[in-house]
Each structure stands twice: as structure tokens, then as C-alpha cells.
Amino acid sequence: MTTTGVWLIGARGSVAVTSVVGALALRAGLAEPLGCVTELPELAGPALPGLADLEFGGHDISDLTLEKKVESLVAAGVLPARPAGAVTDQLAAVQREIRPVPTADSQLETARLIAQDIDDFRRRRGLERVVVVNVSSTEPAVTPHPAHESLAALEEALGSPGEHVLPPSSLYAYAAFTAGCSFVDFTPSTGSRLPALRELADRHGLPYAGHDGKTGETLVKSVLAPMFAMRHLRVRTWSGTNLLGGGDGANLADPAANAAKAGSKQRVLAETLGYQPEGSSHIEYVDDIGDFKTAWDLITFSGFLGTRMRMEFSWHGCDSALAAPLILDLARLTSAAHAAGRGGPLAELAFFFKDPIGEVPHALPDQWAALVAFVRGLHAPA
Numbered sequence: 001m002t003t004t005g006v007w008l009i010g011a012r013g014s015v016a017v018t019s020v021v022g023a024l025a026l027r028a029g030l031a032e033p034l035g036c037v038t039e040l041p042e043l044a045g046p047a048l049p050g051l052a053d054l055e056f057g058g059h060d061i062s063d064l065t066l067e068k069k070v071e072s073l074v075a076a077g078v079l080p081a082r083p084a085g086a087v088t089d090q091l092a093a094v095q096r097e098i099r100p101v102p103t104a105d106s107q108l109e110t111a112r113l114i115a116q117d118i119d120d121f122r123r124r125r126g127l128e129r130v131v132v133v134n135v136s137s138t139e140p141a142v143t144p145h146p147a148h149e150s151l152a153a154l155e156e157a158l159g160s161p162g163e164h165v166l167p168p169s170s171l172y173a174y175a176a177f178t179a180g181c182s183f184v185d186f187t188p189s190t191g192s193r194l195p196a197l198r199e200l201a202d203r204h205g206l207p208y209a210g211h212d213g214k215t216g217e218t219l220v221k222s223v224l225a226p227m228f229a230m231r232h233l234r235v236r237t238w239s240g241t242n243l244l245g246g247g248d249g250a251n252l253a254d255p256a257a258n259a260a261k262a263g264s265k266q267r268v269l270a271e272t273l274g275y276q277p278e279g280s281s282h283i284e285y286v287d288d289i290g291d292f293k294t295a296w297d298l299i300t301f302s303g304f305l306g307t308r309m310r311m312e313f314s315w316h317g318c319d320s321a322l323a324a325p326l327i328l329d330l331a332r333l334t335s336a337a338h339a340a341g342r343g344g345p346l347a348e349l350a351f352f353f354k355d356p357i358g359e360v361p362h363a364l365p366d367q368w369a370a371l372v373a374f375v376r377g378l379h380a381p382a
Helices: 014-027 066-075 081-086 088-095 107-125 151-158 168-178 195-204 217-230 246-251 255-273 319-339 347-352 364-379
Strands: 004-009 054-060 098-100 129-134 182-185 207-210 234-244 281-285 292-302 308-318
Touching (some): 004 014, 004 107, 004 319, 014 054, 014 319, 054 107, 054 319, 066 081, 066 088, 107 151, 107 168, 129 168, 217 234, 217 255, 217 292, 217 308, 234 255, 319 347, 319 364
Parallel strands (some): 129 182, 182 207
Antiparallel strands (some): 292 308
16 A cells, blocks of 8 residues: 655646656656665665655646646756656646645635645545645745744634735645644745744654755755865855756745745855855856756865965756655655654754754765664664
8 A cells, every 4th residue: 555645835846747757757667766865775674665655746826737847847858758758647647636725714724725635635545644845936034923933823823814924835834734744845935944833743743854955056065065174174255156947946036035045055154164154155047047057166265374275166957857856755754754753853854955954964974874874763673
């Protein structure tokens, strides 16, 4: 019996559709699981649901069919044509599990309708548990509200017609927890990062993870920054320019969403180096490059006797192809943690995020060691 559902917020977006097509192609033996770290020997084992044990559904504000989205991703060079074409029938079954985003007079009623859609999916597909994964557009940083501080105050405020106390990502976290589901935020949005939502997750003993998937420039930073620290080299400046197109790039053309994203990209430097060098991360929307992205970084540093030196690197990648396997990894890991009785923030999943929850190491090797230890604990006999 299939045990794990993956409910995708933004289910018709590029990352979500690439994740679904990838899972179906891997299930059919049409591709290697490249990019899926849970398929590495250090992490593979009986505690994780198999790729064949995942069922997909979700919400989206778009009514574009998955078939049309796949066609556009194939044309853009994001998806290879052969495996995409071979899973058309299975994709149609996923299409039937995608729902429009509910609306109601109050956010409390909207959350109830979201939770009902998720619970119906769980019952219809005979699932033991569901992981709700946010892969929707980045939101601006949330405006603080007194109701965010406690669950009782939040639920009272949510019941007020016409009042919008929570941003969409946090409303989905609230709905996920009330439906008894774990929650993963792959975006820089607020999601579960509010005291009231942590209280709700704790009350139900549910795990959650995030935020902002680490797929490109920040991944490289998390490898290079420890090198400078371990060699006792002083980084003076670290500046980067990121060019991206597609829906994510268009969304980040909004200054408020752009600021939320850029902020999460810089945290790794201060946390790893122990100080914040000068410089910033700049994000620019370039429609012509579509789902592909390019980053250029300039690093200036001082060595022995103050000698000044510099390093530059560029990164060219396909955002959806980098993110999709991580979505599958996170769904499997979070489901296994839920099954093992883990609740609260999954800080051990920091390996996957630019701005991870909790006080965690930001150097990639340290995050990898924590992840391996965590997964070994899940696999260990009870």
C-alpha cells in the first residue's frame, strides 16, 4: 500500500511538475536518481518511503493542465522529452488530484477547506501520512501581528471575516498542522516560522522543516566559506549577481519578494565565517533565460601579512532540475521522521536550506554529517 502523500502548494509550477515527472520517471526505470541524496548509500534504508510509494496532489491558483506545463518544460529544455512523454498516463492521475485554492469569508474557514482537501486526498488514496510542501512563489516578509505570538490569539483573529492575519504560506502551515500533516517550506516565505504555528505543531507532535531550498549560488557559498574559515583567511567582500527567468524570476522582480530572497542568501556567510563581509546578493529577472539561472560571485580576501587576493566563480544551472530531487528527498525524510514520532523543527535537514530553522551549522560538510546521523537514527531498529 502506498504510504506517503506529497501535497504540493504550487502544484502546477515548474519545480512541482519537474518533481512529479521525475518521480514517475524514476519509478518506471526511465532515469537515474541523480540529485536525489536519499538514494546515496549513506542515507538509503528501510525507514524512508520508496520513490514508488509517493502519491502526489496539491493546490494551485493556475488552471494550466500538467500536460501543457510539461510541454512547456520540454520545449524549454528543463525536462527531457522521452521520460516526460512516457509518463503521460500517470501524470493524468496526478492532474485529478490537484485542486483550486479554496476561498472563504475568513482565513479560519479557508484553512478548514484546505485541510479538508488534504484529508480527502489522504483518505481517497489510502495514505498513512501526508507531507505538505510549499513550492509556491516567494512572498514579501511578513508584517508582525500580535496574533502571531500565541495559538489562541491567532485562531481568534483568523475567525474574523475579511481580516488577513497570515500570509498564504503560513495559512497553509496552519492548515497542514490541523490536518495532522508535516510541513516543509522550500521557499523563503514565512511558512511555519511564527510562535503560534510552532505551538500548534508541538500540540499535535508534527515535524516541520525549511526554509528556502539551497540549489545554486548559496550551495557553493556553503562549501567555499568554510574553506576560508579553516585556512584562517579574512574575507573582505563577497558580492554576487544572480540572473534568472521563469515564474520565480518574474515573482522576484517584486522588490519586497526580492528582499526576502536576497536576505536568506547572505545568512550562510555570517554564520560560517563568524562575521559579515561587505557585499550583497543581487537578483535580477531576465525573461529570456527561462528556468535556467546564472550567478557570478566576486570574493576578495586577505592572507599572510595582509596580502590581498581575489576569487571569482560562476554557476549555471537549471533551477527546477536542481530543486526537484530535493523535494523528493525532503518528502521522504519528513515522512520518515513523522512515522518515527519526531515532532517540532527538523534542524537536521539544514543541508537542504539556505535559511534553515534553528541554531545549526551552515557549512555544508557539517550539515551533511548531521543529516547522515539523523537518517541512521531513523533506520536503527526500535
